[in-house]
Amino acid sequence: MPKPKVSLQTIFQVSLIVQAGFSLIEQPVQAAEAAKPNSFSSGAGLLSAKIDGMQDLPITGLKMIKTGDQIMFVSSNGRFGIVGGKMLDVWTSQEIKEITDIDKIANRIDLSRMKLNLDDLGPVTVGHGKETVLVMIDPRCPYCGKVMKDLQALQDKYTFKLVMVPILGQESQNLTVQLACQLASNDKKALESVKDRLLKQDYAGLPTDVPTQCNREPLQKAVVTAKLFGIQGVPFLIAPDGRTHSGAPEVLADWLENKPSNSSVTLNSAPPKSAALPPTALPNSKSDNQEKKP
Numbered sequence: 001m002p003k004p005k006v007s008l009q010t011i012f013q014v015s016l017i018v019q020a021g022f023s024l025i026e027q028p029v030q031a032a033e034a035a036k037p038n039s040f041s042s043g044a045g046l047l048s049a050k051i052d053g054m055q056d057l058p059i060t061g062l063k064m065i066k067t068g069d070q071i072m073f074v075s076s077n078g079r080f081g082i083v084g085g086k087m088l089d090v091w092t093s094q095e096i097k098e099i100t101d102i103d104k105i106a107n108r109i110d111l112s113r114m115k116l117n118l119d120d121l122g123p124v125t126v127g128h129g130k131e132t133v134l135v136m137i138d139p140r141c142p143y144c145g146k147v148m149k150d151l152q153a154l155q156d157k158y159t160f161k162l163v164m165v166p167i168l169g170q171e172s173q174n175l176t177v178q179l180a181c182q183l184a185s186n187d188k189k190a191l192e193s194v195k196d197r198l199l200k201q202d203y204a205g206l207p208t209d210v211p212t213q214c215n216r217e218p219l220q221k222a223v224v225t226a227k228l229f230g231i232q233g234v235p236f237l238i239a240p241d242g243r244t245h246s247g248a249p250e251v252l253a254d255w256l257e258n259k260p261s262n263s264s265v266t267l268n269s270a271p272p273k274s275a276a277l278p279p280t281a282l283p284n285s286k287s288d289n290q291e292k293k294p
Contacts (some may be wrong), residue, residue, distance in 0.1 A: 074090075118134060118161045124162040126155060127151070128155065132161060133239060139197075140201075148239070164219065165222055176206060181214035
């Protein structure tokens, strides 16, 4: 009797667990909150796949996983899987058959195929253009400030979704929670105030005490999403066509239009002041990972 095939849903659940690591499993309350069904489709059922065994192979970036009677191989970032002799981009449910598929599929993040609703991540929206650009930022990041300055001239062509990810230490986490709680109030004046503060990076006068009661779910989802994408520093951008960029593009308009750059050097091309995302950091957790000084 032939063995049952592994469903794509199971593969996706396994890939999320692999990418997030067992740090999320060790925080079941926070993980479950960040993966509520019907509100965050990419995280739905995060912990529902039964993993019978997982082992790193003596090959960089590949894990062998047993689930029931089935064996699959999954990349360490959880995005790619080899099942039944087929290479899959699990995030977008696409099979990779040709070398040309690497650039068209594997080197891009197709948010529409992932069915990821950016509004679930508590973004600040700037612009009203037809094409959407995701920009992950830390409020204290100077390189993010350059991007936010550059995008203001492009508001007619693009809609920018600024998603806060507090990766520069405890001060950033406290600041981000303050701003996120104001966003969660859905008060128009508060929304405009947060947008203005972010674009100017002016946070004078904000309360110093972290709010005890507010909806932090969007912020938690933003951090889980950043971890899913494997973000190592900010700013991190996803263009309308799925191309990604870590760091501030030399000329934002040219990068968005996929024009060749005169220089391959970006503002944070060498690790200058790009902080790594703490492995278990959520908005209400503490972190000692501060931005490195040169």
